[in-house]
Every structure is written in structure tokens, then in C-alpha cells.
Amino acid sequence: MKNKLAIFEDYQIRRIYDEETEIWYFSVVDIIRALLQQPDFLTARKYWNKLKERLNKEGSQLVTNCHQLKMLADDGKMRLTDAATPETLLRLIQSVPSPKAEPIKLWLAKVGYERMQDMADPARSLDRAREYWQQHGRSEKWIQQRMMGQETRNKLTDYWKDHDIKKETEFAILTNIIHQEWAGVAVKEHKKLKGLKTQNLRDHMSEAELIFTALAELSTRQIAETMAAIGMKENKVAGKKGGGIARKARIDLEEKTGRSVVTGENFLPPGRKKISDE
Numbered sequence: 233m234k235n236k237l238a239i240f241e242d243y244q245i246r247r248i249y250d251e252e253t254e255i256w257y258f259s260v261v262d263i264i265r266a267l268l269q270q271p272d273f274l275t276a277r278k279y280w281n282k283l284k285e286r287l288n289k290e291g292s293q294l295v296t297n298c299h300q301l302k303m304l305a306d307d308g309k310m311r312l313t314d315a316a317t318p319e320t321l322l323r324l325i326q327s328v329p330s331p332k333a334e335p336i337k338l339w340l341a342k343v344g345y346e347r348m349q350d351m352a353d354p355a356r357s358l359d360r361a362r363e364y365w366q367q368h369g370r371s372e373k374w375i376q377q378r379m380m381g382q383e384t385r386n387k388l389t390d391y392w393k394d395h396d397i398k399k400e401t402e403f404a405i406l407t408n409i410i411h412q413e414w415a416g417v418a419v420k421e422h423k424k425l426k427g428l429k430t431q432n433l434r435d436h437m438s439e440a441e442l443i444f445t446a447l448a449e450l451s452t453r454q455i456a457e458t459m460a461a462i463g464m465k466e467n468k469v470a471g472k473k474g475g476g477i478a479r480k481a482r483i484d485l486e487e488k489t490g491r492s493v494v495t496g497e498n499f500l501p502p503g504r505k506k507i508s509d510e
Contacts, residue, residue: 240266240339246303248315249430255400257315259303260324267330273306280314283327294324317400365435368499377439381446388453395456396463405464406471413475414448414482415441415494426498436498440485444493448478 238245238258243266246259264283265276284295297320302310316324318340325333358379365375389403397403411419423433437445452474455461461470482493 240336246313248301248303255317257299257301257317258321260298260314260316260321263321263325263336264328266336267325267328267332269330269332284314287327294320294327370499374439374442377442377446378434378437381434381442381449384446384450384453388449391453391456392467395461395467397467402464406467409468409471410448410452410475411445413472414444414478416479417494422494425494425496427496427500428498431500436500438493438495438497440493441495444478444482447481448475450474451477 238247243262245262245266248257249255250257261273261277261280264280265271265273268276268279270276270279287295298314298316300312301315303313303315305311305313321340322337325336361379361382362375365378370378392403392406397406408419411417411422415422417425419433423429423431426433426436428436434442434445452471455473456467456470459466459470461467486492
């Protein structure tokens with residue numbers, strides 16, 4: 233995970249990027265400070281502790297959705313603090329009466345979380361994604377493959393959500409199993425091969441990589457549906473089998489063409505090809 237600071241007005245908001253799940257986690261107490269316009273950290277922390285008690289009594293899942301992550305404290309040491317994803321923060325913000333609630337929501341979107349708005353308007357997400365890829369020189373053929381692959385991915389994650397896969401870490405584990413099976417490398421290793429850090433791996437895949445990823449995830453979902461897979465144990469089995477189907481197809485293609493499907497090619501600007509150079 234990587235620690236970074238973001239700024240809302242005069243308030244520093246600590247955040248951590250999880251490369252495996254590709255999700256930002258923000259310090260909850262820092263968000264509370266900004267909401268209350270409270271310069272004193274201890275006062276904001278006391279407020280958060282009281283709010284946690286109230287939410288727990290109300291049976292809210294918001295506190296459960298927070299994670300204890302190490303972030304840089306004022307004393308220069310890495311200390312555990314409550315952290316949450318933007319989706320959880322949006323709901324938490326509604327529990328704090330503050331004139332800064334709406335500005336912080338807008339700020340969260342501005343620092344990279346348009347997806348929260350897309351939940352209410354999926355077409356907005358598709359239009360923005362297509363525009364983004366066009367601006368970065370992707371061909372229409374590549375864009376079509378990327379969008380079809382995303383639809384396949386969404387159907388798989390919908391299945392997982394409906395069959396006892398709830399945590400973001402569980403999604404990441406299953407995704408990595410499928411990827412490892414078809415590609416022969418883990419997601420993290422594949423990103424390193426391409427020289428990527430925080431970028432989305434799929435946005436830097438070749439057409440062939442996108443096709444085999446989609447095949448692996450389509451196979452996984454159909455196998456899971458046939459098995460009526462529930463929970464991590466059974467969905468891991470489906471993931472390995474689905475990834476295995478794509479692996480066999482990949483190996484067959486590589487033998488016929490003499491070219492590797494998994495590649496270090498990416499869409500990074502010149503000068504940013506090697507992760508070790510940064």
C-alpha cells in the first residue's frame with residue numbers, strides 16, 4: 233500500500249492506495265476534522281469515537297466497513313487509524329451535520345471517484361470511459377473489446393455479490409486466482425511487467441490480453457453457476473477451472489503463433505515504461 237496526502241481546503245486528508253484492490257482508503261478522522269472544521273485532532277477523534285458508538289447501537293454496518301490501516305501520524309510514526317473507501321465515506325458524511333458535507337462529496341469525486349456518481353447513472357460511466365480511451369489514442373476495436381470485457385467482469389462480480397462474496401479483499405483474491413491461472417502470472421506481477429503502479433491493468437492490456445481475461449471470467453461465471461458456487465471455497469474452485477480453460481487456449485495460440493499473449497506492452501507515455509526507473 234502507498235501513503236499519500238490529499239488537501240481539502242486547509243485540511244490534510246491522509247489516504248492509502250491498495251494496489252491489489254486498486255482502491256483508495258481515506259482516514260476517517262481526517263474527514264471528520266474537515267467536516268467539523270476542527271483544527272484539533274484529539275477533539276475530532278473523540279467525536280468519531282462517539283459517532284462510532286452511536287452507529288453501532290443503531291446496528292449500522294458503516295463502522296464494520298472501516299479498516300484499521302497504518303498511516304503517518306503527527307509524531308512521524310506509522311500508526312493504525314480507521315480508514316474507509318469513498319463509498320463508505322459518502323454514507324458516513326450523511327451522519328455528521330455539517331455545511332461542509334456537500335463540498336467534501338464534490339471533493340471526493342474530484343480526486344478520482346466519479347464512479348460514485350456513476351452508480352446512479354451507468355451510462356455516464358460508459359461515455360466517460362470511451363472518451364478517456366479515445367483521448368489516449370485507443371482504437372475503436374480496442375475500446376469495443378475493453379467494454380465487452382467490462383460487461384463480462386460485471387456479470388461475474390454480480391454473481392459473487394449474490395453468492396456470499398462481500399469483502400473487497402475477497403474480490404481481489406478471486407480475481408488474482410483467475411488471472412494467475414490463465415496468464416501464468418499474478419495481477420501484481422503482470423502490472424510490474426508492464427511498468428504500472430497505480431494504473432488500471434486492464435486499461436493497459438493488449439487486445440489479446442483483454443480477450444483471454446474475458447474468456448477466463450466468462451468461463452468462471454458459467455462454471456460457478458453450474459456448481460451453484462457459494463462462498464470463497466467454492467468460488468476459488470470455479471475460478472481455477474475458469475482460468476484453466478483460458479490458459480489452455482492461450483498456450484494453444486502461443487504454440488501456433490510463436491508469440492506470448494502476456495506482454496509488457498502498455499499505453500504509458502514515453503519515459504514511464506520501467507517501474508524501476510521511477
